[in-house]
Amino acid sequence: MNKHAIFHITTAPYAYAKDKDTLSLRVRTAKNDMREVKVHYKCRYDWQNPFKEKTMKLFAQTDLFDFYEADVQIEKNRYRYYFEFIDREGNQLYLDERGLQEELIEGPEIPGFQYAYIGEADVYEECKWMQEAVVYQIFPDRFCNGDQSNDPENILAWGEPVTTESMFGGDIQGIIDKLDYLQDLGIDLIYLTPIFKSTSNHKYNTADYYDIDPHFGSVELVKELVKKCHERGIKIIFDAVFNHSGDDFFAFKDLLENQEKSKYKDWYFPEGYPVSTEKVNYYTFANDVSVMPKLNTANPDVKEYFLKVGEYWVKEVGIDGWRLDVCDEVDHEFWRAFRKTIKSVNKEAVIVGEIQHEAVSFLSGDQLDSIMNYPFKWALVDFFAKRKIDEKEFNNLVTMNRVNYMRSITRQLWNLFGSHDTARFLYECDGKVDRMKLAMVFQFCFEGVPYIYYGDEVGMTGGHDPFNRACMIWNEDEQNKDLLQLYKKLIAIRKENKELIYGDYKPLYLEDNVIVFERNDGENSMIIAINNNEEDYVVNKLFKKKTIDLISEEPVSLNK
Amino acid sequence: MNKHAIFHITTAPYAYAKDKDTLSLRVRTAKNDMREVKVHYKCRYDWQNPFKEKTMKLFAQTDLFDFYEADVQIEKNRYRYYFEFIDREGNQLYLDERGLQEELIEGPEIPGFQYAYIGEADVYEECKWMQEAVVYQIFPDRFCNGDQSNDPENILAWGEPVTTESMFGGDIQGIIDKLDYLQDLGIDLIYLTPIFKSTSNHKYNTADYYDIDPHFGSVELVKELVKKCHERGIKIIFDAVFNHSGDDFFAFKDLLENQEKSKYKDWYFPEGYPVSTEKVNYYTFANDVSVMPKLNTANPDVKEYFLKVGEYWVKEVGIDGWRLDVCDEVDHEFWRAFRKTIKSVNKEAVIVGEIQHEAVSFLSGDQLDSIMNYPFKWALVDFFAKRKIDEKEFNNLVTMNRVNYMRSITRQLWNLFGSHDTARFLYECDGKVDRMKLAMVFQFCFEGVPYIYYGDEVGMTGGHDPFNRACMIWNEDEQNKDLLQLYKKLIAIRKENKELIYGDYKPLYLEDNVIVFERNDGENSMIIAINNNEEDYVVNKLFKKKTIDLISEEPVSLNK
């Protein structure tokens, strides 16, 4: 038995309250090492009865490890438990709080792991509507110009080549005008990059968190947008840029004006006086971005101000949550308070962090509901778009990604293809639409929330900023209708087959750049086969079920 | 290289802010597998410069694993990092967010781990005074009867055999009377089991959280006790019994009286009406302890009430913190709020949970400062008292215990020998004082806070409750003076040699029930040798330093 591989801790995702009456337990072993893994459990105050036992289910496998899972329930939720392993050679070991044991100390003294109590206040409440949703990201200046009267000066003609500075006049009215299009596409949740008053085209340098940029519209118009989204069953969330403000935000302006005497000097991190936007002698987003001075969220006044901003738009305007810009550079304390504030206004509102990396410390239940899942994106880029890793490494990456978090969180991760911060997926594919289609099939059939960056669905391409932020193609002759149809089809398939949302992900075949996997939720099962090669491929393994080609909708045989 | 053994996550204790400018990193490998382990790190926004590198230090070793540690610092605290391993055969591997890599992806694309920012609000502030303290636990009814006028009826004579129900008249005045004794002993922190109004001798069924039990004294007298402790440089903390109240607490009395109509019914967990203390049809501490109905701390009113209690005694009476009864059955949300409340009144006040098991989910910086470290106690019982495990297993247990937590937390753990909830250590030793002395040497020379349960220092013994709660022996003829002297000596040695507090723990020799280990803080070093046998033992390894016998104070040679 491989002792070094065996791992368990009493925190998420290895031990967590699935709900107030269920403890979800995980344990890790070496790959293919075990014949059977069991958990033994009982009430920590039960000195009379023997432990109950439950066989754990293998639910994930990486190149090195197997992950087993079991949900257990006892009255009053005060757990004591230990694990039992029987390897493929019949060797037996136990794991308790003291480590691996060859023999179990019997009697009341078993030093089992303890999950002492499921406190109701600690239970992470999953967000089913988001698990079942498809997200659509809009960069407003580039989506649709619905009102030419509010256009900035010197806008470029729609579809002209973009620069870092260019503006195209897209606005809130444009989004309202295109809600029929979005509803027809089938998406459920719109994420808007910032729309608050700001000088730039991206508006990540906020001047006023309570006002809509006049080139985009007004608070009244935004209320209309939210209302019309809701009428169509579409939810909508905004972008919370609380890591930094714009340099024209009232507090930073006051600092520039009054310097050491400003009562807002502790809202920022001045490195010396006089604070100057030319010298950039203050902490900013990234490196010396003068228009984005970093906010000091450890300051109670700053914290209170931005909690109120967060509350206002949910409570007064009815948005369905927030995407958090540069989330991982703002303290956990702030996000804990933010969660409480937002959920107390609307329990169903969601909080989604921009964290481009593993984010366990934000996703254990007390802060976020989800992140923009960039590790997923990069795995798809490397396998489908660039074909520089093989199917085993790809499976490994997406599996590590899904076992990082509690199950409910994994189902809520925004599995994006790209965003305004990365090259578009089709660009990564070097324009090869067939590669993108295969990646789309994987995206819509995997655990987590499929995510469309505006325009991806009609075949838009473009490298890094600003080229990934081109104007939406509305001219139907220029749209890739084929791609658009596949998106609609995949959205429909996902909505009709809940096993694609709630089912286990189980790879059945991983060879020669071919992936066959099952999604099975206990009631229904779907098997998805993806051939990431140019040539046809025969899977030398029997699949008895009826198979169809997702692209052509023709019956197809996977066997010889 | 043993790939299965290699482990790192971006949360404590594997990655945490040591202070606002220092990131502390750990990585685990297989035991004796590596020749060198390095961390490579730089600013996550630095696309120009190469990574800095730092060799990591082996700081702990269990039977299976080695643990490496390094502190790193960069401007603005926005970290990207990866690890490099070179094993003893010269093989090289890298570990980043995507797993183990044979070759590193060079350039800006390295998918390193990210500790995106050290938020000032998230930094755990260590408690140096507690790291340097020795704790003394008092069970007031059994410590000293300083005022016979407040004695309960039918008290037993001091020193009579105890029963579950017996009372002996010990009180606050008695503790005040014995402060000279405690000061002479050398302890720094008194932990009092509950003293609030309550019918029992242990007072864990609280009737009134704002009043002192009349058999113990008054709020005024307690203020005097706190003042007199502080005058002597002794701190004092009380017992917060917030998991449950007494059945005579006003809220539960109201529930009993008004049943469904009680406005306090959601303060508890009634399982049916009428709620009855005879049927015990409500959730209690442990199993059906009718006088201890469990409180619903998820109820905001309950939360507010008990946060105020916590605040009152720190703010108005000046206690130095709280020990939290049944801490692990109260929700994390409550303790997060509790920490904020207490620290806002007194930053130096401490919060110590009664958690008898591994407690990572409570000790990551946002809740507790310490726990009563029972896993330490059980390891010492098994090795020193019962001699049923060998020196390697013992070393393994105490090492696993110390690597569970951030370094500052490990130094704050209350390394107890026993308490009112367990048999006394001397009882576990079957009365063999020599065994206890060896354990004491280990306790005072290990990482963490030494802890004395009243009377242990004069040779008191006794099995489980109630026998572990006998009256303190004040008759000097009955005290074990030899043991008392050793306690005083060990306390003095610990105070004079800060490497026993801040030094690394490094085992040098583990064979034949003999343990030799070093504590080295970079400036000073002490080597401690413990022979857990009846016979003399010659350590077949050279120790060049001067050695003395701690017990006899005679020079002694450890070499042949």
Ligand SMILES: [Ca+2]
């Ligand atoms: Ca416009």
Ligand SMILES: [Ca+2]
């Ligand atoms: Ca008395």
